[in-house]
Amino acid sequence: MGCFREVFPGRGPESFREDGGNAALKAILEGPLGDLAEKVLEGRRLDRADGIRLGESNDLLALGFLADYARRCRVGDEVYFINNVHLNHTNICRNLCLFCAFGRTADAPGAYTLTIEEIAAKMEKVKACRPTEVHIVGGLNPALPFAYYEEVLATVRRILPEAHIQAFDAVEIDFLSEISGLSVEEVLLRLREAGLGSLPGGGAEIFNPEIRRRICPRKISGERWLEVHATAHRLGFRTNATMLYGHIESIADRVDHLLRLRELQDETGGFLAFIPLPFHPENTAFSHLPGTSGYDDLKTVALARLLLDNFFAIKSFWIMLTPKLAQITLSFGANDLDGTVREERIAHDAGAATPQYQPAQEFIAMIREAGRIPVERDTLYNVIRRYD
Secondary structure, three states: OHHHHHHOOOOHHHHHHHHHHHHHHHHHHHHHOOHHHHHHOOOOOOOHHHHHHHHHHHOOOHHHHHHHHHHHHOOOOOEEEEEEEEEEEEOOOOOOOOOOOOEEEOOOOOOEEHHHHHHHHHHHHHHHHHHOEEEOOOOOOOOOHHHHHHHHHHHHHHOOOOOOEEEEOOOHHHHHHHOOOOOOHHHHHHHHHHHHHEEOOOOOOOOOOOHHHHHHOOOOHHHHHHHHHHHHHHHHEEEEEEEEEEEOHHHHHHHHHHHHEEEEEEEEEEEEEEEEEOOOOOOOOOOOOOOOOOHHHHHHHHHHHHOOOOEEEEEEEEHHHHHHHHHHOOOOOOOOEEOOOOOOHHHHHOOOOOOEEHHHHHHHHHHHHHHOOEEEEEEOOOEEOOOO
């Protein structure tokens, strides 16, 4: 029976049909999603058809109710945030994905590559803030040798020895394997020696090959993305997972994407968090598209919590969602608001209008206002401080 009697002590689903003890749940059970609600309440795994029905439903409050129930069963009332720093070392990229406003050719206006000295200066600048994580992602710059990446990690580790370095997504790892002639496993082991702690979840986009061909034709396949993460998990790395939604994909594409992630998580248990990333169309080849609505954002977070029953964290990336909407996702299955960030280029080049930084005090206030317990974490979800 899932954790129903823990969430609703002394009651079973039948009781709500009989006496209306909870009007919202009674309406859901008697509505078109009633059979799926029973599966969720009983802790049974949802399948592809269930996911598509949920994704196509316009009953946002029912989705939210069920996702919030699943969240309470899976992870309780604690909501996480992290004191972190982002570093985007280069925007020069050979892939130039059509959905991306960040990547540039080497001779394009605004193209840049940070030198090791510039990276060191940036880390010195944030040292007083004592970040527990440095998050590093960038373009696939053909001019940079493999040694540059090792030096980046070593430099960050030298200046911020206590910080965990989460760096280089699966696409970058595959690229480093290509330019170095090393296997993915060898690349990961070399980077670990230089300071790498875990992998971010970028580059997943949507796994459907046809959609991928239309939005990022030069990028590695979804199968390769999963293979890189499986290799990392086998070596003991923890990684994150993402999905870029709200462009030309269908609901079925989203469900299939989530189920592939769930399948790999069943096999390895190596994923830390899932981060749904809403597409920002500004300055991209898809600038004619409207971008996601708040309604779609909330539905997608809820769908992720309901399908990814083996993920601990569903993260709302406030930089892309806005802090206000990210706060509301806490009632739709999310239990992580990401971090302080301090400087971010990728989403902002595509039109994100959010600030570059949010202090811990604002996370604490947002989470408390939502009736939940703020917890500052490190990258691996170890608790640094619980704000009871």
